[in-house]
Amino acid sequence: MECKVIKIGGALIEDGELQNRLCRKFASMSSPFVIVHGGGTFAGQLSERLGIPRKMIDGRRVTDRETLEVTVMVYSGWINKTLVARLQALGVNACGLSGCDLNLVQADRREGRDIDWGYVGDVRQVNMGALELLLQAGVIPVVAPITHDGKGVLLNSNADGIAAAVAETLGRCYDVELIYCFDKKGVLADVGNEDSVISCLTPSLYEEYKGNGVIHSGMIPKLDNAFKSVHNGVRVVRLIHPDDLDQPNAGTRIILEK
Numbered sequence: 001m002e003c004k005v006i007k008i009g010g011a012l013i014e015d016g017e018l019q020n021r022l023c024r025k026f027a028s029m030s031s032p033f034v035i036v037h038g039g040g041t042f043a044g045q046l047s048e049r050l051g052i053p054r055k056m057i058d059g060r061r062v063t064d065r066e067t068l069e070v071t072v073m074v075y076s077g078w079i080n081k082t083l084v085a086r087l088q089a090l091g092v093n094a095c096g097l098s099g100c101d102l103n104l105v106q107a108d109r110r111e112g113r114d115i116d117w118g119y120v121g122d123v124r125q126v127n128m129g130a131l132e133l134l135l136q137a138g139v140i141p142v143v144a145p146i147t148h149d150g151k152g153v154l155l156n157s158n159a160d161g162i163a164a165a166v167a168e169t170l171g172r173c174y175d176v177e178l179i180y181c182f183d184k185k186g187v188l189a190d191v192g193n194e195d196s197v198i199s200c201l202t203p204s205l206y207e208e209y210k211g212n213g214v215i216h217s218g219m220i221p222k223l224d225n226a227f228k229s230v231h232n233g234v235r236v237v238r239l240i241h242p243d244d245l246d247q248p249n250a251g252t253r254i255i256l257e258k
C-alpha cells in the first residue's frame with residue numbers, strides 16, 4: 001500500500017495563502033499520508049522578540065532551556081494546531097502530535113565534542129505501531145519536530161531528519177514516497193534561477209554541487225537526509241514546491257548511482 005510522508009518547512013509556514021493552497025491539495029489526496037512540519041523561521045523571530053539569542057550551527061538550532069520553551073510552544077503549539085485546524089476545516093481528519101505523544105519519536109540528546117547543543121535530539125526510533133494505528137483509523141498524523149528522550153525530557157529535533165526517520169520506518173510496511181516541500185521549485189543549479197531545477201540528483205552530482213557552493217546552507221541537511229532515506233529503502237524521495245505537489249515529475253528526484 002502507498003503512503004506519502006510530506007515535510008513542509010519554515011518559509012511555507014510563514015505564508016498563510018500558500019499554506020491554504022497546500023492544505024487544499026492535502027484534502028484532495030487519495031492515499032494515506034503523514035505530514036511533518038518545521039517552523040524554524042517563526043521560532044527564530046519569536047526568540048528575537050523575546051530577547052533570547054539565536055544560534056544556528058550546521059542548520060541546527062543550539063537549544064538552551066529558554067529556546068526549548070520557545071520551540072515547544074511554537075512547533076507543538078501555534079504551528080501544529082494552526083495546521084490541524086486548517087486541515088479539519090477542509091474535512092481532513094488530522095491529529096497533531098509531538099514525538100512524546102504515543103511515544104512517536106524518541107531521540108538521543110546530541111553530544112558535541114566542542115559544542116554544547118543543549119536540548120537538541122537526534123532521532124533514535126519512530127513508533128511504527130502508533131503510526132499504523134492512526135493511518136488505519138483514517139487519521140492523518142501531523143508531526144511537530146519536538147521529540148523526547150524517554151526519560152521525561154523534551155528535545156528539539158531537525159524536522160527534515162524526523163521526516164526521513166518516519167519515511168524509513170513506514171517503509172517497512174508501506175510503499176513510501178518522501179516529499180520535501182520547500183520554497184523553491186527543486187534543487188537548483190543556480191539558486192537565483194527557478195528554471196534551473198536539477199531533475200535527478202545522484203550522490204556524485206551532489207558532491208560536485210556542494211563542493212562548488214551551488215548547494216549550501218539548509219539544503220545540505222535536507223539532502224543528507226534525502227540520500228540516507230533512499231539508501232534505507234524509501235522508494236521515492238523528491239524535493240518540490242508545494243504548488244507542484246500533485247505533479248508526479250516535478251522538482252528534483254533523488255537517485256542512487258546506477
Ligand SMILES: Nc1ncnc2c1ncn2[C@@H]1O[C@H](COP(=O)(O)OP(=O)(O)O)[C@@H](O)[C@H]1O
Nearest residue numbers: 009010011182184186187188214215216218219
Ligand atoms: N542549490 C540550491 N537549490 C535550492 N535551494 C538552495 C540551494 N542551495 C541552498 N538553497 C537554500 O536552501 C533553502 C531551503 O532550505 P531550508 O531553508 O532549510 O528549508 P526549510 O525551512 O523548508 O526546511 C532554500 O530556500 C535556498 O535558500
Ligand SMILES: CC(=O)N[C@@H](CCC(=O)OP(=O)(O)O)C(=O)O
Nearest residue numbers: 009010038039040060061157159
Ligand atoms: C534542532 C533543530 O534545528 N530543530 C529545528 C526544528 C524546526 C525545523 O527543522 O524547521 P524548518 O524545517 O522550518 O527548518 C529548529 O529549531 O530550527
